[in-house]
Ligand code: PEP
């Protein structure tokens with residue numbers, strides 16, 4: 001249920017409502033709106049009628065049910081788009097489109113620093129790089145792990161870019177959170193509910209990728225796991241789903257962008273690198289994603305893709321990335337956005 005407070009309701013009234021929600025066995029989540037606050041009462045659906053009595057409390061405008069199975073992620077609870085601050089200069093969900101770029105895996109100091117400098121120069125806002133890699137084969141490169149996180153921290157200093165990196169186990173969430181400005185949950189972990197709960201407590205923004213066979217509703221339910229732990233900073237990422245098509249690695253579901261924007265206040269990012277698996281298709285699909293309303297992009301960039309430890313075929317060389325950024329700026333302008 002959502003408790004809609006009257007515009008200008010006193011703090012005392014809000015506190016009383018929060019107290020009552022707790023007494024009834026529900027978890028209160030306060031969402032500050034531009035004109036009024038709403039308080040989500042999250043918990044067992046079966047007892048929700050008891051919450052209706054809150055309607056008669058001072059300062060309360062109305063008590064309305066949340067119809068969607070995802071609650072805190074829903075636009076019913078928060079109509080305005082969420083703008084998530086990543087650093088002093090970078091925020092996602094506003095007018096500016098945020099580009100996260102870098103190699104699939106952190107491989108060496110030289111590789112990550114050179115890439116960080118190049119993508120920054122081309123206008124990227126966030127550096128990506130995997131230290132813990134979820135690989136389909138146990139014999140493939142698994143990432144530099146802790147050492148990779150240290151190299152990312154170094155690259156952040158050198159290039160002045162915040163970093164996004166993936167976590168794959170609940171046990172390493174605290175370690176990754178120490179280094180990351182955004183914690184990435186990969187497609188293969190998107191329904192690892194223990195991991196989602198743990199990143200919900202990590203106090204850092206989370207980039208949640210769509211699992212390769214997840215529906216849009218399931219993606220929003222995964223986001224709800226993070227939000228329900230008290231972390232309101234969730235960024236959703238469409239990275240392609242598995243279909244019968246084999247000409248591309250995945251099928252980048254661009255329609256998920258406007259669908260998600262209609263259902264949730266959370267920012268939505270597209271990843272055309274994993275979405276297509278082929279560097280030739282990355283720029284056109286990045287442009288299409290911006291036209292479709294994406295708030296950001298995740299792009300794999302590698303100085304020497306032929307020798308990359310992972311995902312070389314879909315990685316752009318820095319010069320190609322810079323050329324794509326120039327094209328993207330024009331598309332962004334046409335879509336009343338900027339990069
Ligand atoms: C990645 O970002 O390198 C990655 C493993 O992505 P995904 O989880 O979308 O496959």
Ligand code: MN
Pocket residue numbers: 104105274300310311
């Ligand atoms: Mn990758």
